Amino acid sequence: MTPPTLALTLTPAADGFHVEYIFDTPAIPANRTICRLPAVIVGIPGAPVRAADLRVTDALGPLTLHEEDEPATGSFTYRRWFADRDTSGPVTIAYFAAVRIVTGNTKNGPLFDLRAEAGGVSGAGVTFLALPDFPGPCAITIEWRGHGVSSFGEGTAAFTGPLQSVAFAYFMAGPVSRCHAAGLTMYWLTEPRFDAAAVASRTGRIYQVMCDFFREPEPGHQVFVRRHPYPGIAGTAMTRSFVLGYQDCKAPTADELAAVLAHETAHNWPKLDGDHGETSWYSEGTAEYYSIVLSHRAGLLDDAQFLQLLNERARRYCTNPLQGLTSAQAAEMYWADQRAQRVPYERGLFYFIDLDAKIRSATAGARSLDNLVLTVLDRQRAGGTVSVPDWLDLVAAELGETARSDFEAMRTGQRIVPPPDALGPRFTLTEVPDHMSELGFAITSLESRVVTGLIAGSAAETAGVAEGDRILAGPTGSDVSRGVGTIVLKLQRGTRTLTVDYAPIGAETSTYQWAPC
Numbered sequence: 001m002t003p004p005t006l007a008l009t010l011t012p013a014a015d016g017f018h019v020e021y022i023f024d025t026p027a028i029p030a031n032r033t034i035c036r037l038p039a040v041i042v043g044i045p046g047a048p049v050r051a052a053d054l055r056v057t058d059a060l061g062p063l064t065l066h067e068e069d070e071p072a073t074g075s076f077t078y079r080r081w082f083a084d085r086d087t088s089g090p091v092t093i094a095y096f097a098a099v100r101i102v103t104g105n106t107k108n109g110p111l112f113d114l115r116a117e118a119g120g121v122s123g124a125g126v127t128f129l130a131l132p133d134f135p136g137p138c139a140i141t142i143e144w145r146g147h148g149v150s151s152f153g154e155g156t157a158a159f160t161g162p163l164q165s166v167a168f169a170y171f172m173a174g175p176v177s178r179c180h181a182a183g184l185t186m187y188w189l190t191e192p193r194f195d196a197a198a199v200a201s202r203t204g205r206i207y208q209v210m211c212d213f214f215r216e217p218e219p220g221h222q223v224f225v226r227r228h229p230y231p232g233i234a235g236t237a238m239t240r241s242f243v244l245g246y247q248d249c250k251a252p253t254a255d256e257l258a259a260v261l262a263h264e265t266a267h268n269w270p271k272l273d274g275d276h277g278e279t280s281w282y283s284e285g286t287a288e289y290y291s292i293v294l295s296h297r298a299g300l301l302d303d304a305q306f307l308q309l310l311n312e313r314a315r316r317y318c319t320n321p322l323q324g325l326t327s328a329q330a331a332e333m334y335w336a337d338q339r340a341q342r343v344p345y346e347r348g349l350f351y352f353i354d355l356d357a358k359i360r361s362a363t364a365g366a367r368s369l370d371n372l373v374l375t376v377l378d379r380q381r382a383g384g385t386v387s388v389p390d391w392l393d394l395v396a397a398e399l400g401e402t403a404r405s406d407f408e409a410m411r412t413g414q415r416i417v418p419p420p421d422a423l424g425p426r427f428t429l430t431e432v433p434d435h436m437s438e439l440g441f442a443i444t445s446l447e448s449r450v451v452t453g454l455i456a457g458s459a460a461e462t463a464g465v466a467e468g469d470r471i472l473a474g475p476t477g478s479d480v481s482r483g484v485g486t487i488v489l490k491l492q493r494g495t496r497t498l499t500v501d502y503a504p505i506g507a508e509t510s511t512y513q514w515a516p517c
Contacts, residue, residue, distance in 0.1 A: 003137045003160060008129075011145040012121055012173035013096075016047070016114060016128070018145075020094040023132050028087040035093055036080035037130040039069060043335040044113050047097035047128040051081055054130065059089030074277050074331055080133070097128035107447055108232035108478050109335070111243040115226065118189040120174020122226060124238060126167040134163055142166070148173035149187055151222055151241035169239040170224050183207050188225035193251035196225070202254065202300075203261040209298040210290065213370075214269040214377060221268065223261065231476045235260040237267030259309070262291035270373050273385040277331025281410065282391070285348015286373060288313065303516065307427065311513045316483050317346035318511040319437040324413040337443055338477035350416040355406070357422035359398050367398065417512065427514045438506030439480055439487065440465060446477050451491075460487070463502035469493050480504070 004025035011018035028034055034056060038046045051067040063083040070078040099121055100113040114123030125131075142150060142157040150157060151169035178187050179197050181204030186196055203223060211219045222241040227248045228234075233256060234245040242264035246252050270286035272279040296306040317323060322330065322339045323346070333340035356369035372394050376386045395403035410416060420429045440460025442453030451469040454461055473490035480487075488501045 003139050004134065005139045005141075006132070006163065006166075007141045007143070008166070009143045009145060010148060010171065010173070012148060014119065014121070015116055016096055016098040016121060017171070017173075018094075018096050019129060020092070022090050022092050024090040025132070025134065028083075028091070028132075030085050031082050033080045033082055033133040034063070034065065034087070034091065035130040036070075036078045036133050037128070038076050038126060039079045040072075040077040041112055041126055042075050042110055043107070044109060044127065045100060046079075046126075047100075047114055049079075049095055049097060049128075049130055053095045054081060055094045056081075056083070056091065058087045058091045063087065063091075074275065074334070081130070093130065095130065099123075100127075102229060104229045105447075105449070106228070106230045108228075108230055108234055108245075108476060111226060111234055111236040111245045115228075117227060118175065120172065120176065120189040122170065122172035122189065122224060124167075124236075124243075125169050125171060129167060131163050131167055137161055138163055140166060144173070146173060147176065149176055149178075149222070151239045153220075153222070165239045170222070170241050170243055172224055181207075183211060183219045184221045184223055186223040186225060188227075190227040190248065192225060192227070192246070193248060194246075194254065194257065198254055199257045199261070202258045203265065205300055206258075206262045206291070206295055206298075207265050209294050209300070210265055210269070213290070213294055214374070216269070217381075221265075232478045233257070233260055234478075235264040237264045240268070242267065259291070262295060263287045266290045266294075269377055271380075272376070272388060272391060273380075274387050277328065277334070278388055280331070280334075280344035281327060281348040281351065282388075283348075284344040285352050288345050288349040289352045289369075290373075303426070307514050307516070310423075312483070313346050313349055314513055315434065315511045316342060316481075317350055318415070318509060319434055319483065320346065320481070321436050321438060321506065323347065323415070326413055327411045329413075338481035339437075339443065342481045347410060347413075347416070350418065351407075351410045353422050354416050354418040355395065357419050358406075361419075362399055372398070423514060426517055428517050429512055429514050431510050432513055434509055434511040435505035436507045436509050437480070437483055437504055439504050440502075441467075443477050443480060445471065446474060446480070459502045459505055460500075463500045464498065465489065465491065465500055466493060472497070 006021055006023050008021040037049055051065045054065055056063040056065055065081040065083055067079055067081045070080055097114060099116040112124040112127045114128045137160050139160050150171045172187055174189055176187050178185055179200050181200040184204055184207055186200040224243045226243060226245045228245050231247050233252050236243045244261060266287040272282045292309050295301045320339055320342055322343055330340045330343040352369055360368050379386050392404055392407055418429060438458060440455050440458035441451050445451045449471045451465055451467055454467045470492040471489060472492055475484055475487060486501055487504050490499050
């Protein structure tokens with residue numbers, strides 16, 4: 001059967017994209033979705049497109065559209081548009097998608113939204129492309145009126161694939177600069193303060209290692225770099241690409257960027273099919289695991305660097321006050337509290353370290369976690385789906401029914417303690433005393449800029465923080481979730497300005513750390 005065709009043309013402007021496409025498909029019945037676009041995706045607003053903005057025609061002339069918001073999920077609120085008559089012949093859709101305005105107070109998060117920067121625009125298709133709700137493959141072309149680059153490369157692209165691949169592609173237009181490294185190209189609009197060539201080179205090396213390990217059939221990815229006005233570094237994986245966001249006034253180090261991009265690079269391969277809240281332990285856990293383990297295997301990290309990265313994550317895991325949440329509870333809080341966002345990262349990492357050790361032990365080293373992850377990938381490449389129950393069947397085939405109880409313990413927030421030799425005979429895991437990380441007041445205060453939910457007797461209160469203080473300067477929620485050693489706050493209380501600092505420590509606990517034998 002010949003797939004439908006979608007011919008997309010993008011015309012960049014200083015404040016957004018003029019979007020036009022022709023969708024050649026059998027008639028779309030009345031009151032069925034013509035196209036849809038998230039009004040909100042993971043807490044980030046989509047382009048403010050409404051029915052009056054859409055110009056839609058078919059062989060019979062203009063179509064009058066109506067709109068409605070679909071029920072919200074944990075990640076999306078889709079807005080859909082439909083007509084009161086069947087379509088006839090190819091459907092042409094045209095509209096303008098405006099950029100999102102961001103400031104220094106915008107919350108750091110996934111890099112989906114359409115932004116203006118340095119005379120250009122960039123963003124993920126999912127926040128500005130109102131696409132048909134068609135699940136099967138399409139013959140897709142992407143053309144530019146003006147200079148542009150996407151996850152599919154520079155200029156015109158033509159391929160057959162699902163529309164989701166376009167939705168989760170990244171697009172950048174304007175005065176784009178670039179540098180090439182092994183297997184990938186890095187693009188940016190603002191000249192970065194860090195050494196882009198050095199970062200691209202380091203990312204290219206781990207990319208090649210991962211392509212070899214995951215048996216990538218079509219090497220060649222894009223890296224998009226975006227400057228933002230608020231604190232923090234962020235990375236987001238897209239179709240055949242990944243995006244790096246950074247704050248220009250605080251230039252990140254090459255090590256920081258290499259770690260973020262290694263994680264995002266790994267996201268190109270391991271994933272399970274299903275809702276993000278049910279599968280994030282797998283996608284984030286494997287990205288953490290393979291970004292570190294494959295770098296170490298390839299000699300891109302020495303033993304000291306390898307242990308440092310793992311021990312940082314082990315401490316986050318053991319001291320995160322939300323690590324005891326169930327996966328479902330963490331998913332509910334995921335986009336409201338950055339500490340909940342960290343739960344699947346460290347929980348998944350520890351689960352995979354423990355699972356790898358158990359499989360190696362059960363098979364006398366003949367098999368490992370690698371075999372299962374590559375089996376999942378092979379099934380998906382062959383057109384199949386692999387869900388959480390399918391994953392548990394694979395693990396149970398290696399370890400028996402204890403695999404299911406181990407998974408349930410992880411899912412319900414019980415602490416995972418790998419065996420001392422989980423990383424091999426050269427390293428050992430030890431338990432050391434520590435304290436839970438405790439900000440001392442509601443983490444949402446760092447966004448509202450007003451202290452609320454002050455905990456009586458906390459280190460914050462002891463240091464002099466008071467309920468209702470206005471926060472003039474301080475860490476981000478992302479900083480807190482990653483375990484900063486000292487909290488420094490500049491506060492305003494009435495007409496008085498004061499600075500307080502304290503260690504964000506709470507109840508006593510223990511942390512697991514690796515060391516050379």
